[in-house]
Amino acid sequence: MTAHPPNYDGVIRGIHWLTLGLIVAVYGTAWSAHSGLVGEWYLPVMQLHRSLGLSVQALTVFRLVWRVFTRAPPLPEDLHPLQKLAARGNELLIYALLLAQPVLGLLHTNARGQRVELFLLYSIPPVIGVDKPLARQLHDWHALAANALLILIGLHAAAALFHHFIRRDDVLNAMLPARLRDLGRAVFALRRRTAQS
Numbered sequence: 001m002t003a004h005p006p007n008y009d010g011v012i013r014g015i016h017w018l019t020l021g022l023i024v025a026v027y028g029t030a031w032s033a034h035s036g037l038v039g040e041w042y043l044p045v046m047q048l049h050r051s052l053g054l055s056v057q058a059l060t061v062f063r064l065v066w067r068v069f070t071r072a073p074p075l076p077e078d079l080h081p082l083q084k085l086a087a088r089g090n091e092l093l094i095y096a097l098l099l100a101q102p103v104l105g106l107l108h109t110n111a112r113g114q115r116v117e118l119f120l121l122y123s124i125p126p127v128i129g130v131d132k133p134l135a136r137q138l139h140d141w142h143a144l145a146a147n148a149l150l151i152l153i154g155l156h157a158a159a160a161l162f163h164h165f166i167r168r169d170d171v172l173n174a175m176l177p178a179r180l181r182d183l184g185r186a187v188f189a190l191r192r193r194t195a196q197s
Helices: 011-036 039-067 083-110 132-167 179-195
Strands: 117-118 120-125
Touching: 011 039, 011 132, 039 083, 039 117, 083 117, 132 179
Parallel strands: none
Antiparallel strands: 117 120
């Protein structure tokens, strides 16, 4: 049986941080459009928002397929079973929402009588017909899922920082490039020497 590696492979690390960047852009475009900040550019910005959301979904599918053929670092052995369960549950919920959110957005757009223009280059054929009451319902589900995703990502980030700065284990380091892992360990070593002196 293949042993667990100490770190995630380069592909998973790259996808992880690229996904985070895309999610920031997805929320940023939605906020700027709905706040009125972009003015007459509302429709192009919303099409960019939808395109970025579908890009996140495609990247998530690729990530899940890639993980089938790779092994991930294990959680620390001394971590409480409930914490391990919470970590895996949070991860699964994040994946589920990253896959579901773009579908809800696409259906909402179609139910309003519009099409998704993928990066303004390709018009995706409508999946469903115009249905204004359904569009309102889909909008509410999309907004609810967006808020839930933000909460889950916040919990994920807080847990990673807890592991890094409180437990001082390698959970966060496993997702960082080698140079940043070495920097983090050096800072911890400096703090330990300072505390002992």
